[in-house]
Amino acid sequence: MAKRIAIVGTGPTGIYSLQQLLTIGEALSVTLFEKGEKAGIGMPYSPETASKSMLANIASVEIPPVVVPYLDWLTDQPAGKLAAYGLDADALDDRQFTPRLLLGQYFRDQLLSLVRRARAAGHVIDIRENTEVLDIVPGKGGLCLQTSAGMFEKPFDRVILATGHDFPEDDDAQDGYFPSPWSGLIQAEIPPTSVGIMGTSLSSIDAAMAVAIQHGRFHRQDDDLRFDINADTGLHITLMSRSGILPEADFYCPIPYEPLSVMTDDAVAACLSDRRPLDALFDLVRAELLAADPAYALRIGLRGLDADSFAPAYFADRAAADPFRWAKKNLAEVEHNKANRITVPWRYALLRMHEKAEDIVSGLSEEDRDRFDKGLKKVFVDNYAAVPSESIRRLLALRDAGVLSVLELGDDYEMTRCQSGTTIKAQGKTHEFRIFIDARGQKALESADLPFPTLRDALVQAGHEIPEVACDYSLIGPPDFAGRVSLGSIPYLMHDRPFVQGITACADIAAAIAQGVAKGRRRRLMGSVAI
Structure with a gap:
C-alpha cells in the first residue's frame, strides 16, 4: 500500500x-x-510580495537543482521574457542574482x-x-x-x-504603517512623502525599491546607475537600524565550499564539554581566522579579542565611516575581486564557520546564548547576508538623487505610532514619518x-x-x-x-x-x- x-x-x-x-x-x-x-x-517569490526590482539573494550556482539547474532553466526562457526582467539572454551567468519573481516561476x-x-x-x-x-x-x-x-x-x-x-496579515497594515514588507506594500500606492524603513538588510532595501519605483526610475548609462525622480515630489526614504550600518556586497568565493582547517565538526562538538563553551567556540573562530588571514587578524588585533569584543572590533571601521562612502568602496572591491576571481580569506572563513557554530547553539547556557546573540551571531549574519552588488548600486543611486538617507538609532530609541504617522526619537532628535515599514525580517x-x-x-x-x-x-x-x-x-x-x-x-x-x-x-x- x-x-x-x-x-x-x-x-x-x-x-x-x-x-x-x-x-x-x-x-x-x-x-x-x-x-x-x-x-x-x-511567498517571497510571488507577485503579491515581490516586484521585478526585487532581487533574490542567491545565485544560480548555489540553488540545489530540482529537475534541472536554475541556470539551464533561465537559458531556455525566451530572450524577450528575460529582457522584461532586466536580463540579457547572452550574458547569463551562474553567479548572477536574478529577480525573485523569476525564481518563483x-x-x-x-x-x-x-x-x-x-x-x-x-x-x-x-x-x-x-x-x-x-x-x-x-x-x-x-x-x-x-x-x-x-x-x-x-x-x-x-x-x-x-x-x-x-509574517503579519495585510489587515495589520493601517494608518501608513506596514508591519512587514509583505503586508500589502507591493499593492499599496505610497505618496511622495517621508518614508521610514526599520532595518538595513536586503528586506529593507527591497522595501525602499518598492517605494522608490513608484516615483521615478533607474537609468543605466555605461557602468553608472542613476535614479531619475519624478518632478515636484517630496519623497524621502530613511533606512534605520541601531548601528546605522549598511550590508556589504556579496563577495566572490569558491563554491562548493572548501573544508575548514581548524573548525571541524568534532572540534565544535567538543566545545560543549568545555567549562566555557562559547569561549571555546571563539578560540576555534580565532584560530581559523589566524590560519586563513594573518594580515586581517593583525589589523583588528584578533589575538587580544574574545567572544564579546570581537563583534565591536569587526564593525569598528564601518561604524566610524559614512555608510554610503563605505558602500561605494566595498562595491568597487568586491566587483574587482569577482572579475579577477579573488577570494578574501577572512570573509570566506567566516562564511564557512557560521553553520558549524550553529550546531552547538541549542546547547549553550542562557547566559552564553545571550552573549552569542550580541556578538558572534551579528558577525556571522553580517557576513552571510551580504547583498547583491546591484542592490548596493541602487542604494547609491537613490542617495545621489537625494532620495535616501540612513539613520543610526543607537540602543535607546522610542517609536510612537498614531494616525498621522510614526515618530522616532533617537539620540536627542525627533524624526517623523508619514509612511513606516518594519522590515526587520523573520x-x-x-x-x-x-x-x-x-x-x-x-x-x-x-x-x-x-x-x-x-x-x-x-x-x-x-x-x-x-x-x-x-x-x-x-x-x-x-x-x-x-x-x-x-x-x-x-x-x-x-x-x-x-x-x-x-x-x-x-x-x-x-x-x-x-x-
Missing part, C-alpha cells in the same frame, strides 16, 4: 521534500496543500515537472491549490487535516509542515504561534514552548503527533538554529525529512522479517 503523505506548503521546502521523498524507493500517495492560487511559487515549473515524472513512475500526486490547512487532528489510522474546503477524506501517515515564513516563532489549534494546544499543554524536533525534523513531544509530523517550517526552527535561512537550508531540511521517512520504512520491513 502506498504511504500517504501530506505536504503543507509548496514553496522551496515543500518542493524539495517531494523531490527527496521520490528517492526513497517506496510507493507514495502525496497530497500537496497550497493556500494560494498557484502551487510552487513560495522556476520553482513552479520545477514542481509541475516533478509531479509529471512522479506520476509516470506510478506515484499518486495530488495538488490542492486555494486550500488552506486549518488544523491537524489525530484520527484512526493517522492524522486528519481540516482544510478551508472541509475535512480531508483519508488520514495521512505523515504530515510535513513546509509553511515557510510567517522572527523566531514558538509553539503558541502555530496556526493549527489541536497541534498547538497539544504542544503547549505538554510544556513544549518551543517545538522540539529530531535530527530528521520529526516532531518530539505529544504521542499523537510525535514521529507523525515533520516540522520543516523555518520560523519554528530558528530558536535553536538561528542561521536556518534560505533555499539551501530548505533543501537540507527536505533531505533530512526524507531520510527519516526512509528509516521508518526500513524499520517496518525489518519488523516484517522478524515476524
Whole structure:
C-alpha cells in the first residue's frame, strides 16, 4: 500500500521534500496543500510580495537543482521574457542574482515537472491549490487535516509542515504603517512623502525599491546607475537600524565550499564539554581566522579579542565611516575581486564557520546564548547576508538623487505610532514619518504561534514552548503527533538554529525529512522479517 503523505506548503521546502521523498524507493500517495492560487511559487517569490526590482539573494550556482539547474532553466526562457526582467539572454551567468519573481516561476515549473515524472513512475500526486490547512487532528489510522474546503477524506501517515515564513496579515497594515514588507506594500500606492524603513538588510532595501519605483526610475548609462525622480515630489526614504550600518556586497568565493582547517565538526562538538563553551567556540573562530588571514587578524588585533569584543572590533571601521562612502568602496572591491576571481580569506572563513557554530547553539547556557546573540551571531549574519552588488548600486543611486538617507538609532530609541504617522526619537532628535515599514525580517516563532489549534494546544499543554524536533525534523513531544509530523517550517526552527535561512537550508531540511521517512520504512520491513 502506498504511504500517504501530506505536504503543507509548496514553496522551496515543500518542493524539495517531494523531490527527496521520490528517492526513497517506496510507493507514495502525496497530497500537496497550497493556500494560494498557484502551487510552487513560495511567498517571497510571488507577485503579491515581490516586484521585478526585487532581487533574490542567491545565485544560480548555489540553488540545489530540482529537475534541472536554475541556470539551464533561465537559458531556455525566451530572450524577450528575460529582457522584461532586466536580463540579457547572452550574458547569463551562474553567479548572477536574478529577480525573485523569476525564481518563483522556476520553482513552479520545477514542481509541475516533478509531479509529471512522479506520476509516470506510478506515484499518486495530488495538488490542492486555494486550500488552506486549518488544523491537524489525530484520527484512526493517522492524522486528519481540516482544510478551508472541509475535512480531508483519508488520514495521512505523515504530515510535513513546509509553511515557510510567517509574517503579519495585510489587515495589520493601517494608518501608513506596514508591519512587514509583505503586508500589502507591493499593492499599496505610497505618496511622495517621508518614508521610514526599520532595518538595513536586503528586506529593507527591497522595501525602499518598492517605494522608490513608484516615483521615478533607474537609468543605466555605461557602468553608472542613476535614479531619475519624478518632478515636484517630496519623497524621502530613511533606512534605520541601531548601528546605522549598511550590508556589504556579496563577495566572490569558491563554491562548493572548501573544508575548514581548524573548525571541524568534532572540534565544535567538543566545545560543549568545555567549562566555557562559547569561549571555546571563539578560540576555534580565532584560530581559523589566524590560519586563513594573518594580515586581517593583525589589523583588528584578533589575538587580544574574545567572544564579546570581537563583534565591536569587526564593525569598528564601518561604524566610524559614512555608510554610503563605505558602500561605494566595498562595491568597487568586491566587483574587482569577482572579475579577477579573488577570494578574501577572512570573509570566506567566516562564511564557512557560521553553520558549524550553529550546531552547538541549542546547547549553550542562557547566559552564553545571550552573549552569542550580541556578538558572534551579528558577525556571522553580517557576513552571510551580504547583498547583491546591484542592490548596493541602487542604494547609491537613490542617495545621489537625494532620495535616501540612513539613520543610526543607537540602543535607546522610542517609536510612537498614531494616525498621522510614526515618530522616532533617537539620540536627542525627533524624526517623523508619514509612511513606516518594519522590515526587520523573520522572527523566531514558538509553539503558541502555530496556526493549527489541536497541534498547538497539544504542544503547549505538554510544556513544549518551543517545538522540539529530531535530527530528521520529526516532531518530539505529544504521542499523537510525535514521529507523525515533520516540522520543516523555518520560523519554528530558528530558536535553536538561528542561521536556518534560505533555499539551501530548505533543501537540507527536505533531505533530512526524507531520510527519516526512509528509516521508518526500513524499520517496518525489518519488523516484517522478524515476524
